[in-house]
Structures are given as structure tokens and as C-alpha cells.
Amino acid sequence: MNELEISRRAIVKAMLVGSAAPWIMSSRAFASSCDDHIVRVASMSAPDSMNPFATWSSFVPIVYTYDFLVGVDAQRHSDRKGLAKSWSVAEDSLTWTFKIWPGMKWSDGEPATARDAAFTYNYLRDSIGKPDELNVGWNNTSGLENVESITALDDETLQIVTKKPNRWPIDNTTMIVPEHIWKGISYTNARSSFPNDPPLVGTGPMVLEEFQQGQFARFTPNPYFRTGQPKIAGLIIQFFTTADPIAQGLKSGNLDYGAGLTAAQAADLSKDPNIEVTEASVEQRNYLAFNTLSGKGAGSTKALQDPAFRDAIGYAIDQKAIVDRALRGHGDPGIGLVMPVATDHYSDLSDIRRHFNLAEAGRRLDAAGYRDTNGDGIREDKEGKSFQLELIAGTTSGTIELPIAAVQLIAGWLGQIGVPVSVTQLDSGALGARFATPESGGGGWDLLVTGGWLSASPTDLLIIGSSKSVGGSNRSYWTNKEFDKLVAEVEVTVDVAKSKELVDRAVRLIYTEAPYIMLCYPSMVDAHRKDCFQDWGLGTASSWSYFPYDRLRPV
């Protein structure tokens, strides 16, 4: 009787295994072998829609299918162009002329011309002011309000005329879409319901063939790519929420490339001879922000509104120790608003820089009137109240996580100069609610440790001090008329040297006022396997475009 039961169970098990096996074996996403020449990539993103007009969160994977006109990579690397082969601006700094690669085709074989680019921009621009304005996704209207006209002079020439001088025509990251697919889509649908189902039609090296939300995206090579069909047979991007499975996948050979690794994983993976760990400087900056609000949403003490107090705190932050201890060298110590990767505007501010010195911080606090009068080791503010600052910390989505050790270090240093700190960690949603404007329920905290990752354009560099972005990117609520004036001037400056000078003035102004103490510029740490593919280029996959998947070759 017993034996019969066991065998019955065994039969059921065998049936289950038998029915699952062909599914597992046929699923190409899980197979691992160099022979199929498919690149397997891990990503920590959570894309939803494949429609670039409807979502912000799908940069990966659709960036592999679409081209920008110019974008970030093309301005930094001569071998990483977008749709435009070359570009120039006229003497008046208003008229931009773009030369599109000749003879380009969309992945469905239709010719890709300057008219498609003109269509994409005009499609966006014409939606301005309508109830269904296209401002909810990666392709959006921001910046187009300053554009006078966008015209295709012929199939290979695009002309953009701006109202005021600005660099939007080359800095924008609008994904150029094919006119023959999008011309019939209404704005209402483009904003929301149009799913842009795979296979996507684009000019990028990879064609998105299949997308399973929360699981994977599968690509095939674009046979009409402008430099010829890519050498790899396909690309599969798997989506993860933590770095652990990515590191494991790289070790076991299930993945060829993974980004966003922690320092410990990088150290462990670099011992593997088949894996090369690389790191790239990116545009992220992590900072300590002070809540400078007075009135509604103000912090627990008025000292936070005093530049002298903030300046003194700046002497108690050892950026080098944060990079060495918390990031383990995978980053650069924080200085000013400009991160080193933004070479056009970077300055090391050596003449006005604060150097870590707890005694100096204490002296400056004493001088500013924040003394420990009752001898309990804790300083009092000017109202006679002992300091007890609330520090909130968290990672906003899409940025590299700052190890919590950095917050421990800061709390330790501030405790040593008599300013005790309590720490609350928040997830990205709760954090966003706290640094929102007081009108929308934000504020009430004292210190904030977080980071942001925008482009290296001068406007984005200065955005955290601009009064226009209070509650968004400006998380200290700090405003300054002179700073705003510089921001407005930078916005209408095309010349790089002049823009550098303006940015430098603004950076120095905000550095001395100290609403932010820059902590570090973390690097993106990633790893790729060397046994299946070569020509990884810089090693690190571009965070602004599809490189190096256009040139990757099987070994």
C-alpha cells in the first residue's frame, strides 16, 4: 500500500518535471552558452511601456532601438554618433544645421531621413498648450518652447532655429521615431494608451522584439543599421531589483554584462580571470542638503538658515573618507556642483575649498554663536535650544545607491562637534514626499543625504540651486536672486567658454552659501565577461545610449 503511494507520487513528479523541462530548455533567456552569440545583460531598471512619449522609466530597453539626434555621447566621443553625422551653428547662435547620415533606413526597411527627425520634434512642439501636451515621458516638450522652427531642408539636412541662443538642439535626448508609424497617432493615445508594441521600428543597432514587464526584453540585430548589421545575434536584457543575482549571473556565465555592482561584489568579481570589472565616472552627485526653509516646513532650528552654520558643518565632512570608506574608492570626493565628468565646466575650487578639520568646524561654530553653554557636550542654537538634527537619507530611483556607511560617518563627525543627529532611512517614494515643497506636504526635516543624476548640461548642473526647481531637484529650498540670474544667463549661452565662466560664478556663489555639502561623485561599477564577446570599448556600457552593442563581436 505504501509502495503504491510512493510510486504514484513519483509518477506525478515525473509528469511535472516532464512538462516543465521543454519550456525551460526552449526559453532562450535562461540558456547560457557562447554558441548562440546572444549577449545577456542585466539591468536594475523597471521599464513599463515601450512608448517613449508615455513613460520616463523605459530608457532601458528602448534606447537600444532609437537614436538621438545628437545627445550626450556624440558630444563626448567622436565614435558615438546619433542620427546626425555632423552639426554646426550659425554666427547668430540661433540657427543649427544638422547633417543626417546619408542612405539611412529604419529597421523595417523604410528610408530614415531628416523628415523623420523634423516630424518627431514638430509632433512634440505642436502639442504644446493642448490638453494632451506630451510632457509625461522621455520624449517631451521641455525646451521646445524656445524653438522657432524645425525644418527638413532635404533628406539629409535638418535645420533648427531657436528663439534665444541655447544648446537645446544638441543637448536634447528626444528619441527620433519614424513618421510612417507615428503620424496617425493622436496626442491622447501617444501620451497614454498607444503601447508601441514590439517589434519596435527604430534606427538603433538592436530591434526590440519581445518585452515581458519585470522579466526581460529580447532584441534582434537591425539589418539596416547605418554601419551594417551588428555582429551579435541578439541581446537579452534581464531586469533585476538587487545587485546580488547580477553578480551571481556574471560569475556563473549566465550574464555577459551587469552594472550597478557594489564595491564588495566588484572586488570579488575581479578575482575571476574571465571577468573584467570596469568603472565609469557618471553625472551623479551625492550631497548633504540643509533645510533652509523659514516658516512653513522649516527644520528644528533656525541655525539651518544661517550660512555660517552650514559653512562650519562643511568643515566637519571628510569627503575623502567617504570615498575611501563608504565607496571604497569607486568615486571622487565631492567639491562643488560640477562633477569631474562634466569636463567643460569642472573646477576644483582650490582657492575657496573647505578642508576637513573638526577643530576648525568647532571654532567656526563658536564664532557663529553656536556654543555649548551648559557643558553637556551638545551645542545650543541662538534660541538656547540644544541641537538634535533629524537626518533623512534615501536613494531616488534610477541613481546609484550611496552606502549607508556614508551616513554613519556623517552622523559620527557631527556628533563629535556637538551636533547630534538621528537618522531615518526612507525609500524613494517617502523621500520624495519629504523633500517636496511645504505646500505639497514636504519639509520638516533638518538634513538630507541623497543624490541626483541628470545630464552634464549647464542647466542641469545648476538646477539644484535654481528657484524654479524647488521641491524637485532643488531639495534644500535655497533660493538666491543672483544665482537665478546666472542660471537665466546660462540658459541663453551657446559659447562653451562663456558658459563655463557663468557656471563657475554660480558654483562659487552656492559653495560659499553652502545649502549643499557635496559628498561624492560615485562611479558606476560594472563588469563584463570576456569569454564570449569582445570589443567592449571603454568596458562600461554607455548610460546615455546603446554603445557598445553596435560594435560588439563574438570571440
Add this chain to the structure above:
Amino acid sequence: MSDRIVQYSPSGRAGAIKGFLSKFLGYGGAQLGLLCLVFFIVLAAVPNILVGPLETAGTATGDFLAPPSGQHLLGTDEVGRDVLNMVVHGARISLTIALLATVISLILGTTIGMTAGYYGGRVDVWLMRLTDFFFVMPSFVLALVITPVVLEVMGRGREILGFRPSLFVILVVIGMTSWAFVARVVRSQTLSLKERTFIDRARVAGSSNFSIMVRHILPNLVPQIAANGALVVAGAIYVETSLSFLGLGDPLQPSWGTLLSLAQRAGAASAGAWWYLGAPGLCALTVSLSFVLIGNALDDTFNPRRRVIP
């Protein structure tokens, strides 16, 4: 009649305690549980003597994620702190949170259960519906929802009763969400006790409801409360560890759950740093297991129906 007098005389009470202890310690599980517990309570009581003051990222001296060695018996973490140091200091935080949360939940559960059972009628119905709500709602999910909200509301500022606010919130939330089981057990026991003659006698003698509950019913509930309390502690340690693991703990006062969370975020599992995940994990497991063992032994000792028939 004479039995009763004997039972309440001091020597009789000592005898009863002796009898209880010999029966209780007769269970192998109870011995093991008590042994582990004493060990961890010693750790929690004098961490500074055993391993020195709590290391922070600022005072860390070790190498990054170094495996166990003579200098660091349990290796180091991702910023070079000694894992043994943090685990021992974590014992204090984990145990304190678990024990205080249990006290809160026992007080709540006993009060509600006894009131419902004693008064009956409408009071019983309403209190028990409240209990049912907390009973059917998985307490961990409830805690997971309440904690961030409470943290946000009262997260700012100074220490509350000597605890950092985030620890205090976790403590209260665990206490608030784990009392339903106790309330159920206490109510059923109260229902049976209040029909006994000694309660009638007390009432006839003129005792108030409150004094009957506190002086006559409560002492008879102690076995049930003790046995269930031990099980609640085990649950509280588990919930505290899980909440901290999800990042709701206090990063400056690491409990075992916070350590696990830090280890996971540092990628310790894929980097092969088993000591970093293993040490706090094993501690949390051992302590909650020993509480379960003690709880079961207490239950077996007190409850004749669960007594093993020789």
C-alpha cells in the same frame, strides 16, 4: 479545604515552585533554550566588557570584508568593522526590542482578553471583533504598513524613553500587532475561571470587579500568559529582524536585522562573505528557537492535556 491552606503557605509555594522547576527542566528543549538564552542575555548585558564599545564606520580599523581571522573572529563588514563587535552589540538591541515589545503585547492582550471574558456581552463582542481584526491580519504585513507611516509622523527629534525614535516605533508597532493571540487565550481561560466558586465567593465578600480580575483571575492566568509570552518573544524577534532587514531599522544602532540588511545591500551573499550574513542570522535563529523551546516546555508543564503520557 486543608489542601488549599497548605498550598498557600510559604513552604508550600516553595514546594510548588520546586515541583514546577523539576518538571520544566526535565524537558531537554527547556534546558537547551535556557542555556542559549542565558548566553545571549550575558552578551546583551555587558557588550562593552566583552568586545569593547560599538564600532562605527568612523572608528573601524579592519580591512574590507575580511574573512574570519585571529584578529577578527567573525571577519569584518564592508566598511571594516568587526562583525563580532556588531553582533554582540546587536544582541542588546534585538533582545531589548523583542522583550519590551512582548511586554507591551502581553499587557494589551491580557487586559483586552480578561475584560472581554469577564464582562461578556456587548463588551466581549466588540473587543473580540477588534481582536479578530488583528488576528486575521498578518502582523508582519500590518507592521510593515504602520512602521513607515509612524516613522514619518514622529520620526523627527530626540530619544523617547532612551530609545532612538526609529527603534521606539518598531518596538511599539510589534507590541501593537502581536497581542491578538494572547487576548484569545486569556479570554477563553477567563471564561472558564469566572464560573468557579472562588470567584463567586469573592463577589459575595464584596470585592469589586477590578479587584476580582486583578487579585483572583490574573494569578490563575499566569501559566498561560508565561507560556504564550515566550512564543510572542520569538515572533517579535522575527518581526524586528524582518522590519530592520527591509531598511526600517536604525542604521546607527545596528540590531541583527539591520546587520542582515546592511550585508544584503553590500552584496555580501554574492561576494561570498558568509560570515557577515551568517553571524547575525544564526543569532536571530538561535534566540527565537530557544524562546520557542522554552515556550513549548512551559506549555507542556502547565497544560495537563499536552503533558506527555509516560
